[in-house]
Amino acid sequence: MLLRMSSLFLRTLRDDPVDAEVPSHKLLVRAGYVRRVAPGIYSWLPLGKKVLDNVTRVIREEMDRMGGQEVLFPALLPRDYYEATGRWTEYGEALFRLKDRKGADYLLGPTHEEMFADMVRGELSSYKDFPVTLYQIQTKYRDEARPRAGILRGREFVMKDSYSFDLDDEGLKRSYEQHRETYIRTFERLGIDYRICFATSGAMGGSASEEFLAPAETGADAFVACRSCGYAANAEAVTTPAPPAGPAEHPPLRVLDTPDTPTIQTLVDFVNEHYGLGVTAADTLKNVVVKIRTPGSDKAEVLVIGVPGDREIDFKRLEAAVAPGEPEIFEAADFERHPGLVRGYIGPQVLKDLGITYLVDPRVVDGTSWVTGANEPGRHAANVVAGRDFTPDGTIEAAEIRAGDACPQCGSPLSIDRGIEIGHIFQLGRKYSDVAELDALGPDGKPIRITMGSYGIGVSRAVAVIAEQRHDELGLVWPREIAPADVHIVGTGKDDQIGVALSLAEELTARGVRVLVDDRPGVSPGVKFKDAELLGMPTILVIGRGLAQGVAELRDRASGEWEEIPIAEAVDRVAALVS
């Protein structure tokens, strides 16, 4: 492959685009890899297309190595498939919907579970046909409320999605492990720094689930990590270790007059000053009322959640904990309908009598003593003991996570970082096969309900993530396997240098090296060097003022190191780097 800058469809920009915030966005636009067409929608220019193709190729090779079989569904889909699983309505605003000329409803596929399940049902019917794993590399469409960060999070994006179909849970587990290993190999090859995090399965349903997160300050997902044991989890999936049970004996419950103490801090100050309790916010039990709505219905159940008073409810964690239910704020009008709940002074002591479900943070174990509401305006209760004065209906992971919280595996302090989700694997189970009535006929002549796994990699996002992780102040720094070319040959100065650069380029091309050569006449060396650094090929070969002495410069883009080499050896040296 030989690309000549003199004829390459490329224009680099000196200024950052005004709408770009994150480095990958700025650099991919400045280096002429992508151009914005509409919010969250980008075109790929020749160099960008090569990068995208390289990422795609790596993913495809690893999927094929695993035994996956590639298919391709349409992006434009009729409504019926998504009607059956309820997602035509459930997917909500994020679904691109359109009508054909007859007025029939269509959508642009945001994901393809339904199509895969249906295809397998149509083609396979015997237990002998399983297991099978199918995948596709497809453009997906999601009308995000707010696309941002260039191709990191667009409304149109390329995704590899695969689905495993197994006869039993053990098979599903095997398919899941295979994908896990394949993803590890894939991201290693792509040169992406990543963490495997326990995850919640979110809107897709299903059970066991892990996310591959690329650490980045600009990431949308918070995750925790433990230095000592390697535990890592998405913030939504972090579990809180329960402390040991408290002592059996406690002083009796005591109701206190606490006027004007609507917040935790005013309460703590008041009881310490007037009653000498010596408590902190962490000794109080904050009770938050929410409504949990079942999707697709108007019914909402009232739920009270108890968390230590020094912690806020993390709404994202709450949502994950109650999924597929949807939590809603309990408003003033709701309090009027439930006179037993005294706003600001709710205590768990009465919830059983009110018939309201009470879930607590895992730290609230039997034998722990709390300061909490007394269910009367202006009054709180102290020495309220879990297991004696109230009995929760269970625990819930809804309290915020903080750096320094105990690791659920080893107890060491956790750190919190941000990351970009680049892959997600999970064991879907039978949610879609139930809807599709996807069965195989077993050896005994009875149907076996197929169990599915679902696995995604953000392909175009991976390009942005690589750019995000591999750049410096000068420009992009592509890993060799992903770079548009192996070597960027710069011919500075006059015709001699450019002529030599071109002939070296042809020799290298003949050796199977992918070459980008800057043969633009009349462009100053400074411009060519800047462009070479911005574009980010891993190796830069300069044919310049050393030509008269028969030497060239061989530069490593990532380290910035360079050496002078005889031009006669240049082809061998570069070819050796590539093999």
Add this chain to the structure above:
RNA sequence: CGGGACGUGGCCUAGUUUGGUUAGGGCACUUGACUGGGGGUCAAGAGGUCGCCGGUUCGAAUCCGGCCGUCCCGACCA
């Protein structure tokens, strides 16, 4: 959907507060000359419905009204 900002050649922008000749600059582009190792210099050019519609006015990029669009911060996702 809530909050904030903005809309001027391909890109980045000045001008708008206080209406007044031909809307100015930088980058990029074309031509010529010089230069030739860090986005070089000089000269000459091409390129604009100032987001759209309406209003006020002798006169609107500028003031008023409406609409559209975009970006950023929050609630949602490969």
